[in-house]
Amino acid sequence: MRIESKLCHLSENKAVVQVKGWQNDKNLGSALAEGATVEVAEDKAISRLKNRINSTSKNDADIKSINQEIMKPTLNVELAKIKKIDQSNMNHEPSDWSNELTAIDSEIKRLKWSRDDEISFLEKKLGYNNRNKITNYSDLVNYLKLLKNEDIKNQPNVNNISSLIEESDIILKDLSWDHIQGREYLQREFNVSTRKELNEKQLSSFVDKLKLIRNKYLPH
Secondary structure, X not given: OEEEEEEEEEOOOOEEEEEEEEEOOEEEEEEEEEEOOHHHHHHHHHHHHHHHHHHHOOOHHHHHHHHHHOOOOOOOHHHHHHHHHXXXXXXXXXXXXXXXXXXXXXXXXXXXXXXXXXXXXXXHHHOOOOHHHOOOHHHHHHHHHHHHHXXXXXXXXXXXXXXXHHHHHHHHHHHOOOHHHHHHHHHHHHOOOOHHHOOHHXXXXXXXXXXXXXXXXXXO
16 A cells, blocks of 8 residues: 655644545545654554554455555655654754843843833833743744843933932931831832832933922921
């Protein structure tokens, strides 16, 4: 019996193969099966086809002849190409992403971004609100590439940030707030515990809010 195999699906952990059987020019039927590898799926499909032929054939001599002639086929060239491409893609995706993650940390440090700066960039560029939610290696590599292309000239003005912190120190002193009161306010308004976690825009907002409180509760 002549066997023809066709690959129907191939992924990292599953393959689906269809086989067809021929006796001379007579089509004996087909069978479909899946397995962890192409070879396993193909073996299952051949076994299924063999059982199907045996259950439908009424001639014992024909069954014996067909069973003796069954030979495992060689998958066609198209299947071999697909399998090679799939394995190649898998081999190019490392199981350890530590190098990429370390490089991302270095870029974040270079850009002098806060956690909120990174989240804002990540959401805008890739639609993630947390780096830990990236489960696709290509997205991680793309994120690193985007960070490397980001120009540092667009980053916050360090001198302006220092001025804002100094200004907030003065206002906190005017309000007689201790570190606990300041931390509680930051947690409530910005969901952070220290001013270092605020970006320039947030820090400016923090100062403005403190000014409003001072103007409201302290005599002019």
